[in-house]
Amino acid sequence: MYPLAFAKEGEEVIVKEINAGYGAMQRLTSMGINIGSKIKVVRNQNGPVIVSARGSNIAIGRGLAMKIIVERENNER
Amino acid sequence: MSDRYEIALIGNPNVGKSTLFNTLTGENVYIGNWPGVTVEKKEGEFEYNGKKFKVVDLPGVYSLTANSIDEIVARDYIINEKPDLVVDIVDATALERNLYLTLQLMEMGANILLALNKMDLARTLGIDIDVDKLEKILGIRVVPISAIKKVGIEDLKKAISEEVKNKRKYNIKYPHFEPYIKKIISILQKDENLKKYNLRYLAIKLLENDKYVEDIIKKSKIWNELNPVLDSIREELSKKYGEADLGIIEERYKVIDNIVKEVVKKKSGKLTTTQMLDDVLTDEKVGILLLIPFLWMLFKFTFDVSAPFSAMIDYIFSLLGDVIKSSISNEFIASLLADGIIRGVGAVLVFFPILAFLFFAISFLEDSGYMARIPYIADRFMNKFGLPGKAIIPLVMGFGCNVPAIMATRTIENEKDRILTILINPLMSCSARLPIYALFAGAFFSAYQGLVVLSMYALGVVLALIIAKIFRKFIFKESPSYLIVELPPYQIPHLKVVLKNTWERVYDFLKKAGTIIVFGVILVWLLSVYGPSGYLGAEALTNPELLSNSWAAVIGKALAPLFAPMGWDWKACSALLFGVIAKEVVVGSLAILYGVGEENLSNIIVNAFTPVSAYAFMAFSLIYLPCIATLGVIRQEIGWKWAVFALAYEMVLAYIVALTITIIGNLIF
Structure with missing residues (x-):
């Protein structure tokens, strides 16, 4: 398990923890990123991380991406 | 007899809600605010089968957990107003995420109808949705549509007219709960x-x-x-x-x-245009390199294309003023009308083309999907100064005019982030300040003219970022809210949507900020034609002898000791006072006060100023109080309290900077 900010581009991960405040967490979950959801890292350079979750692309500020703990999907090709 | 029903439109951002609203209601739209908040409220109407439907457009929200003003507004409306029907617009290409809001609406027990939008796009992406099955599982009427292509709109209207009467109960169960x-x-x-x-x-x-x-x-x-x-x-x-x-x-x-x-x-989707574009546009390095020309284009388009229109309006109003002056014999009334009211209305209307073109460009970028990517690209840099990524657009717009720039902060959800972004905006040197720089740089620094002018813009940016950092630390103590933004698919903008958005925003400005500008201009007129001795005559506006007896001169003289360290005379101080109307007025006022035409002004000021006091005057003009229009728009957006605060901090800052320049300058030269 590691923060989303450290995930590689193209990686598919499962969200394990969201250690952000109530507001940020509610906002993430309402946009389709909740604990247990599978997300794909579309872009991760130095700025915010872009993930694909439930059919849409969402940019997440780097600070927040440090607080989202993810785990690599096991059944990779 | 006719039946009247109230229905509400709700949906996630970017689902095509405004397009559907426009298609349903046509031209009959009323725009106001939701009670107590600055969130825009749109209402329209349509008729179907002899029944009248009032359509309320709710803000675009992802959920109803009351995290933002938008969510509170939407939730309170549904709970308290109990509309006959809530039309939930759902993006067929992202059904999973969109249904989250649908479930919450069902929990509230609202009477719901699902409009499944972007069905055509879903099909091209290889997404196949079984509408009948969805209808059955949810127990809600589902109507597939394409708002953009106007497909399924009649079906939707028919479904609405049927469902307003069927108040249904839903049965979504949460097994574990x-x-x-x-x-x-x-x-x-x-x-x-x-x-x-x-x-x-x-x-x-x-x-x-x-x-x-x-x-x-x-x-x-x-x-x-x-x-x-x-x-x-x-x-x-x-x-x-x-x-x-x-x-x-x-x-x-x-x-x-x-x-x-x-x-x-x-079915397995192919690489979409969005993916291809995003590979380039959201790249860390290429993205920034492309952002700069995009912002430059936005800036150039807004201010260059609108310039002839603004000049035309300016011309028409000065012509109108002349006509009135020559046709009304009562000199007082003629001057009040021409120099006060008409000039004031003109001052408002010259903003009209600028705003129209700016909002057209912004709406265009928004509808294309690129706008959502800009904060993503700028987020890291802006965060360093305590600003959210979304602050980038208003700041760049500020170089043109602070009025539309401040209105462009509306995309920032967090109230504190938004207030901070608005407060520093007047420090971005707008185009109206350029004539002042040009005058003084030409007169004193002709060899380095360009560099000196550029240094003013740089000074503004540096001050804005420093002030942002200070205010963040001492006033808005929490760090800027995290960026969480959906990057919608790119699309070719729809002219009708863009034009409609443009008009609504411009109208809003004219209505609200307009009154305060007219009032300000009339006030300055009164200060010029009246003095301690009474009415001086309209001639005061062109006659330096008379003007020196006016209240404006009295105030300038009263201020002069305060600015004596910088070496400015009372005429310079009075000119600054007139700059409240619009900063370019400073130049014209200087000409009147020194009793020369604008073309000879630079010869006069070479004697009235030294290079150091001139540079300090330029810096002061950059920073000191926002013009009346900017002040009006700050008040409109975040209230009197912050408008007064902006005014106060800028005066203090301007004084400190001008004094510092004077001291350092005199040490060196």
């Missing part, structure tokens, strides 16, 4: 006063730790009975899920996953 919900409802039932609410909704919200609902229940007589029960349930849930509210969220998504599994079939 039903026992708890039932238990809570059995207690809630005992209070007759709670009957006006949907008890199931109250129960779910209590499990979710919703403050708003908790406050309602705390006033009820059953609170004492409910509280211990609720505590034990919450404890049980937090053992299982970490937090009780996380449990509900997880459960909602489980239900959604099951629905999606049943109704959506996905």
Whole structure:
């Protein structure tokens, strides 16, 4: 398990923890990123991380991406 | 007789809600504000089969958990106004995420109809949705449409007219939570006063730790009975899920996953245009390199294309002023009309083309999908100064004109972030300040003219970033809210949508900021034609001898000692006072006060200023109070209190900077 900010581009991960405040967490979950959801890292350079979750692309500020703990999907090709 | 119904449109951002609203209601649109907040409220109307439907456009929201003003507005409306029907617009290409809001609406017990938008796009992406099955599982009428292509609109109207009468009950069950919900409802039932609410909704919200609902229940007589029960349930849930509210969220998504599994079939999609464009446009290095020309284009388009129109309006109004002066014999009334009222209205209307072109360009970028990417690219840099990524657009716009720039902050959701972004905006050197720089740089620094002018712009940017950092630290103590933004697919903008958005925003400005500008111009006129000795005559505006007896001169003279360290005379101070109307007026006022034409002005000021005092004057002009239009728009957006604050801090800052330049300058030269 590691923060989303450290995930590689193209990686598919499962969200394990969201250690952000109530507001940020509610906002993430309402946009389709909740604990247990599978997300794909579309872009991760130095700025915010872009993930694909439930059919849409969402940019997440780097600070927040440090607080989202993810785990690599096991059944990779 | 005609039946009247009220229906509401709701949906996630970017689902095509405004397009559908426009298609349904046509031209009859009323724009106002939701009570107590600055969120825009749009209402329209349409008729179908002799029935009249009032359509209320709710803000675009992802959920109804009351995290933002938008969500509170939408939730309160549905709970309190109880519309006959809520049309939930759902993006067929992202059904999973969109259904989250749908489930919440069902929890509230609202009468819902699902408009499944972007069906055509879903098909091209290889997404196949079984509409009948979806209808059956949810127990809600589902109408597939394409708002952009106007497909299925008649079907939708028909469905709306049928569903307004069928008040349905839904049966979405949350298997792991039903026992708890039932238990809570059995207690809630005992209070007759709670009957006006949907008890199931109250129960779910209590499990979710919703403050708003908790406050309602705390006033009820059953609170004492409910509280211990609720505590034990919450404890049980937090053992299982970490937090009780996380449990509900997880459960909602489980239900959604099951629905999606049943109704959506996905063939392997191909690489979309969006993916291809994003590979380039959101790249760390290329993205920034491309952002700069995009912003430059936005800037150039707005101010260059609008310039001839503004000049035309300016010309027409000065012509109108001349006509009135020559045709009305009463000199006082003629001057009040021409130099006060007409000039004031003109001052408002010259903004009209600038705003129209700016908002056209912004609406265009918004509709194309690129706008959502700009904060993403700028987020890291802006965060260093305590600003959110979204602040980039207003700041760049400020180089043109602070008025539309401040209006462009509306995309920033967090109130503190938004206030901060607005407060520093006047420091971005708008185009109206250029004539002042040009005059002084030409007169004193002709060899380095360009560099000196550029240094003013740089000074503005540096000050804005420093002030942002200071205000963030001492006034808005929390760090800027995290960027969480959806990057919608790119699309070719729809001219009709863009034009409509443009017009609504411009109209808003003319209506609200307009009055304060007209008032300000009339005030300055009064100060010029009246003096301690009474009415001086309209001639004062062109005659330096007379003007030196006016209140404007009196104020300038009173201020002069304060600015004596910088070496400015009272005429310079009075000119600054006139700059309140618009900063370019400073130049014209200097010409009047020194009694020369603008073309000879530079010869005069070479004697009245030294290079150091001239440079300090330029810097002061850059920073000191925002012009009346900017002040008006700050008040409109965040209220008097902040407008006064902006005025005060800028005056102080301007004085400090001008004094520093004078001291350092005199040490060196």
